[in-house]
Amino acid sequence: MMPTPGFPPNTLDSEGTPIWISDLAVDDPNHILHVVRGIDPAEALEALGAKPELIQSCELPENKPDEWTSLPCAALGIEPGASAALLAGRIGEWTFVYDDSGFTYDDAATKALSADGRTAVTSVFTINGDASLIYAVDGEPVEWVNVDELLLEEHLPGMPAELRAAFEAAGTVETEDFEPGEADGLIAMRAACALAGLALALSDVRRVPLLVVPLG
Template sequence: MPTPGFPPGTLDSEGDPIWLTELASDDPNHTLHVVQGLEPAEALEALGAKPRLFRPCVLPEVKPDEWTSLPRAALALDSGDSAALLAGRIGAWTFVYDDAGHTLPHDDTILLSADGRTAASSLYTINADASLSYAVNGEQLAHLNVDDLDLDEELPGLPAELRAAFEAAGVFEIEDEDLEPGEADYAICMRVVCALAGLTGTLDDLRRIPLTVTPFG
């Protein structure tokens, strides 16, 4: 399983970053945004969240049930309520995790990348739609969908930073998946975004940094 950017124990059995799996509900419909040059509160506000609702977050130790993400549990939101957004910063990159996919990944990537910044977003839905957007200085430079992603054709034309993230993400081969050797798996977009932003640790690593959580939508 050639995923060189991820140390042992940081991916689950399907190739998803383990910190996302442990953060999300059991059947996620979620989005991950990353951006350079914005603090977590600034990124949340840029996505349209209301600052008066921001609060520091200590993630619960366990999820209350299979339908509830840890950020949602921290806010005591019911499953039918608004999304929960969780934000934090590791190194130069800020991440925003949207547990219900209420943000607009492709439009928001462009928005987050304004004023010379770099941003990327990955979406994964309950219907197994998986995609990635990458933007620099307010311009979308890549939008990729796993269903029609040919790595041999696409990678040479990608911006160098994004291409390096794909190489770090690698391809996760799952025995029970109907995938050809070297074909992109459905977790690759989340791995690429995490590799780009250095989010290649565990949930315990995430618990060690300041986190902000807010309802959204």
Template sequence: MMPTPGFPSSTLDSGGAPIWITDLAAGDPNHILHVVRGIEPAEALEELGAKPGLIQSRELPDSKPDEWTSLPCAALGTEPGSCAVLLAGRVGEWTFVYDDSGFTFDDALTEALSVDGRTAAKSVLTINGDASLTYAVDGEQVQWVNVDDLVLEEDLPGMPAELRAAFEAAGTVEMEGFEPGEADVLIAMRAACALANLTLTLSDIRRLPLLILPLG
């Protein structure tokens, strides 16, 4: 597979997903990636509903016990499906929160992450293949992108410059059933990673101080 413009080939899986997310996720994932500039991981988790006393510092295990258990879920030792597990870390100015079960879906949470002049984005990919990205600045939603309706040539020029650059870096991946240059189902996840400079591998994630939280 040819790398997309902003991603070294080692940072994408064979289907075009950011490989660190693939390595964290359970099979057939229903998951969310939040990114926010300018706050610490613990603060981001609290904005997403965490009680401070439940936030834990953890290292990720070497592997998943089975295909239905996410790596964050394995780190906590919880039963898959019993709760969502959120994993948070920081790379440069950006904090990420990976939600292994899609529990933190509400767009109001993205707006809350972006208050006080911050920028935040949320990429959603459901088990049914629904994909979207929400982009918020200073407490207000600025853009919502439904990947099913995304026409890159028409829609990119109207996006805020920072978001447009992220989608340009995300590029497109050839997939069965998609025309060349058509937005594939994983473009929003790549765009969120490009926005927050998360062109990483799981080994890179393991080197970060990580916080983990059971939620729901």
């Protein structure tokens, strides 16, 4: 049903979202995943505009209190919509930042994360189902992918090698809205996770030190 070679069983939800992300998110998400190599979580949060004095260690609650509250928002004890909640951690060489409200979507964010020779990816999925991905190196965007216009056979060969490998690992999810092999709307989130080694369950994420901060 899901030819997604980079994702073991039980690491994707029924729609093809990496399950640790869907377990963090509200029911109708408008969210962003940043992944960056070579920077620690606190530095990544500051690069995205977080105030250092507001960054705190985090133990995620066991459950979301309702469908409008993300787990990071619940960890901060803030009302939905009061501010974005950013959750950050590091697994291996890669740091991730999950933005539960899509607040950090701009070119400056990706440039800041990828500055000084680093590699960063920003994957966006909006409440309207719009999806995109930016791959940046040394402060400059290298590849921008609009999922609605993505033709896998045509566009993958021209991508940087590690990004191409990430999309190949992300694979495709067959639903009634997509033809077999056609890029589905969640492929960019899977590609970002595949690139950074985040084909995980939320229980795996809970095992690493986490930071959380309100933003906006």
